Amino acid sequence: MTIALSITDVHVTLGHNHVLKGVSLDVRPGEFVTLLGASGSGKTTLLNVIAGLQAVDSGHLTFDGVSMERTPPQKRNVGVVFQSYALFPHMSVGENVAFPLRAARRPARERKSVAEEMLALVQLPGMAGRSPASLSGGQRQRVALARALAANPGILLLDEPMAALDKQLREQMQVEVTRIQRKVGITTVSVTHDQTEALTMSDRVAIMRDGILVQVDSPEDLYRHPVDEYVAGFLGEANLLPTAGGRILDDAAGAEVDGTAVVRPEDLELVPSGEACPAWHVEGAIHLLSFQGTRFRLELLTDGGRKVVCSLPPSIDASTLVVGERARVACRNPERVHVIAATPATAAMVAA
Amino acid sequence: MSVPTITMPGAPVSPAVRKPLGVSRAESRWLLWPPLVFFAVALGLPLLMLVTQSFEGGGVAYGDALDVPTFAGSLMRTIVMAVVVMVLTVVLGTAYALAIVASPVWLRFGLLAALILSLWTSIMVRSFGWMLLELPQGALHWFLGLFGLADEPLELYQTTIGMYPAMVAVMLPFAVLPVMSALQSIDREQLNAATIFGAGPLLTFRSVTWPQILPSMLSGGVLVFVMALGFYVTPLLLGGPSNMTVSGVINAQMNQANRPDIGAAMSILLVGGTMIVYLIADRLFRVSEKWG
The missing domain is CATH 3.40.50.300 (P-loop containing nucleotide triphosphate hydrolases)
Structure with missing residues (x-):
C-alpha cells in the first residue's frame, strides 16, 4: 500500500x-x-x-x-x-x-x-x-x-x-x-x-x-x-558564460548581456584554426590539459579571465595541445546550449 | 660534587642534546614516579604496617578475630547493609539519571549541581546534616509540625530505618554518574527509530534504553557495594550501637579493647574480602572500564 x-x-x-x-x-x-x-x-x-x-x-x-x-x-x-x-x-x-x-x-x-x-x-x-x-x-x-x-x-x-x-x-x-x-x-x-x-x-x-x-x-x-x-553548477561540471544574441560574450563590459549560457564540457569540441566556427564558441589560452582515462579534460583561460572546461574524447591527438597556446572550442548543436535569462533571481523563479 | 643535581631515570645527561618535551614516551616515563611514590607511602606503607601488626603474635590474632563474638555478627550485618544500600542506590540513582537526561536545561543544571555539590561535601558533614534532620526534635519533626503531623518526638535517629536514607544519599553520585553517561551515549537515532517503527515510550525504554544502561547500573552497583562494606561514619552517627559495622568493631578492638593486633587482622580480612569481591565483579561486569 x-x-x-x-x-x-x-x-x-x-x-x-x-x-x-x-x-x-x-x-x-x-x-x-x-x-x-x-x-x-x-x-x-x-x-x-x-x-x-x-x-x-x-x-x-x-x-x-x-x-x-x-x-x-x-x-x-x-x-x-x-x-x-x-x-x-x-x-x-x-x-x-x-x-x-x-x-x-x-x-x-x-x-x-x-x-x-x-x-x-x-x-x-x-x-x-x-x-x-x-x-x-x-x-x-x-x-x-x-x-x-x-x-x-x-x-x-x-x-x-x-x-x-x-x-x-x-x-x-x-x-x-x-x-x-x-x-x-x-x-x-x-x-x-x-x-x-x-x-x-x-x-x-x-x-x-x-x-x-x-x-x-x-x-x-x-x-x-x-x-x-x-543548479547548473551543483549538478556536474558546467561552463557558465555571459551571452547576448545567441553567442558567447567573453568581454561582457559595456555590452548588453541578455543571459547566462550553460554549456556542459562534453558538448564542446575543438575547432581547428582554419575552419569556420559555429555561433556558440569561445576562444582562450590552454591553461591545463589532463588525461582522465575516459576523456581529456582541457581547461582554457579566456581573455576575459574566465575558465572554460572542455571534455575531449581520448582518441584525439593531444600533441597539438600545448599549454599557453590558443585554442577555440565550440558547441555545434545549439540545442545543447541552455540559456538562463538575465536578472536570474526573479526571472528564474517565475519560470520554475 | 658541590652542587647537588637532580638526575631523573632515563633522562639525557647533557642538556645540549635534550629533545623537546613530549617527544618520546620513554622520556616522559619519570612522570610516573611522583604518583607511584605517593601511593607507596600513603597506601602501601600503612597496609604493610597493618600486616606486620596483625602477625605480631604469629597469626594468633586471626583466630582471635574470628572468635570475637561481635565480629561475625557485624560482618553479616555489614554485608546485608551493603546489599540493601546497593539495591536502593542503584534504583534511585537510575531514576535520578533518567530525570537528569529527560529534564529541560535549567532543571538538568539544578539536578547535576545538587549531585556534584554533595559529591564535593565531606561524608562527615553530610552525615551530620542527616542527623540534624532526624533528631527527635530535628528539622523533619519541625517540618511535619507545620502540617500538624508531629505530636510525639520522632523515633528515627539511631534506628536502622533512619540510617538507610543517609547512606543512600551519600552513595547516590556513584550510581548516578555511570548510568548518566551511558544514557547520554545512546544514539538519538535509535530512539527515533523505535518511535518511527511504532514503539511507545514503554517499549522504547525496554528495548533500546534498558539494555544499554544495564551494564552501567551493575558497575555502579558493584562500586557502591564495595564502598558500603567500609562504611563507618554514617552508620555510627545515624544507625546507633545496634547497627555497628565491621569498621566499628575494628575501631573498638583498636581503641577500646586494646588489642591492635586483632583490629589489624580484622582490617586485613575486610580489605582482602573487599578486594576479592571487587576483582570478581570487575571480571563479570567490567566495572573499571565504566570508570575510565
Missing part, C-alpha cells in the same frame, strides 16, 4: 533559524524523489517533517489526501533508513527486522516469517540469528532497509543512505536499493548531498537551497535545463 505524498507551503523554524521557508512538493505513488542540497539546506529537516519527528510552524502534509500534521510518528506508517542505520545493537538481525511488527503486537510466528521474507528480499537469507555488530557496512544497510519495509509502510524515507559506505560499495548499493524500491513499488523520499547518487537512483530530483526547493525535475531535465546558475 503505497501512498501519494503532498507537502504544501511548509515552514519550520528551529530557534532563530528559518530552516524551511515554504516548501511544496508532490510525490506520486511509487515514485522515487531525492532531496539534493548542500548541508544546512534543510533537506534532513524536510525528511523529519514527513516522518513526524519535526513539527511544522505552518503548512500542510498529506498522505493520500489525509492530513498528517496531527498524527504522531508511530501512527504514520513510514519506514525510515537512518543515516547511522540505528540498528538496535543488543537484538539479533531478525529481531531488528521484526521490531515494527513487535511494536504493532503481531504474533511471534508472523514476525518470524516476515523477518525471513524481508531478509530474503534484501538478499541476506538466513542471517536472522546474527548480531548486527558482526555484519559489514553494506549488510547493515540491507538490514536497515529490511526493517524499514517490514511493516509494509506507505512511504519509505532514506536519510543519507550511502553516507557510511565506501565508494565502491556505494555504487553497488545504489543499484540494489533502486532494485528493491522498484520491486516493492513504494513511494520513496531520499536525502543526499551526493549528486551522482541522486541522478542514479531517482525518478525526480528536488534541488534544495536555503530552505527552498529551487527546482524539481527529472535528472536529465535538471542537467539540461537548470533554472539558475546554482
